[in-house]
Amino acid sequence: MKHRSGHLCLMGAMLWAVLAIPAVRHVLESTMTLQLLIQVPLLALAGGWLVQGAPGWLDRRLHAWNHRGISGLLLASLTGMVWMLPLAMDAALNDPQVRLAKFLSVPLLIGAPIALSWPRAGFVVRGVVLMELIATMMRLGWLYLISPIRLCSNYLLDDQQRLGKILLVAAFAILLVLVWKLMWGHVDSAHKGTEGINSN
């Protein structure tokens, strides 16, 4: 187990480094779709893997402030909200300081807290987060699809509309998977850890 988390930590660091290579960055930032659906999720994944190598005492220390993963998931949501602003996305392309902020905050303030908090989150917290994720994807997707103006100065309108479509389709897909899991009972409603839903 220890061995595997060390591997993940190394892979996270490598993924982070690869994403920061200018050539890779240029390709992934060339369209809005690639940036939002590939670059940002991969940056978050890098942070999530990286934190698997965190020492146990740190995890326990954080846990005392992160009941059911609520603080961590809140931190990730708030950071996500900032990067969802079209003007923040634009600034990350044009301003080196904002770019640095993006490359640091997406792994460390979105990926890492999700990885630390999700296993601790119970059925209700997970449900709230997933529903909000789906709702946000649908809201953004719809907005991108119908907006007659370009929301990002750096990207083209057809790119924005394609991203809108993909977000809507992806949101419905996640929703279907969740409904499927709920219907056929693959959901951990009584969490296997110490904190089942009943301990509320």
Place this chain on the structure above:
Amino acid sequence: MAVLRTLLVSLVLLAAGLGILTAATDGFRAYTTETARRIRVREHPPLVPPLPLQTAAGGRTSFGELRGRWLLVDFIYTRCMSYCSVQGSEFARLQGPLADPLAAGQVALLSVSFDPTHDDPAALADYQRQHGDHGAVWIAARPVDQADLTALMHAFGVVAVPDGWGGFVHNAAIAVVDPAGRLVAILDWNDARAATRYVMQRLTP
């Protein structure tokens, strides 16, 4: 205890998050770069650098020389086949309602090309002819080198993205520069009436 500490951390995170979101959106007024740039310009008008330009007539002028009158500025590239071709007509049309202040030298219209390698004086003159230039003060010009182009686009907040068909997509607008050389407003590119009103209101005290 963990519950209380989590509540405390969550409240602190919420406050910090709200603070950052408020600052980033100018108090929840701007969500796009374009809106943010318009608010910023309106509230803190930046000085336009007095950079030189080459005009369609082949002569030289500069943003420094053009101070002392109101300038309506748009950024163009003459090969544009889509809405920028209408942008040119809007500028030609402005010559009607603004005829008097234009003739009196209180106002000038200025189209700046962000594609200076292609838009030489001849191309700029063609552009003006095609769009029905009335011969009033409408200057079409290009920056003299790449560094000046970059500086001007930065000063006016213009971003041009290659459209994949050899052209560009850019955040077209009518920028208003006051007689002191400060960029004071950015208006919709297709709203000649708003641009006219803006200048006329400030000309007649």
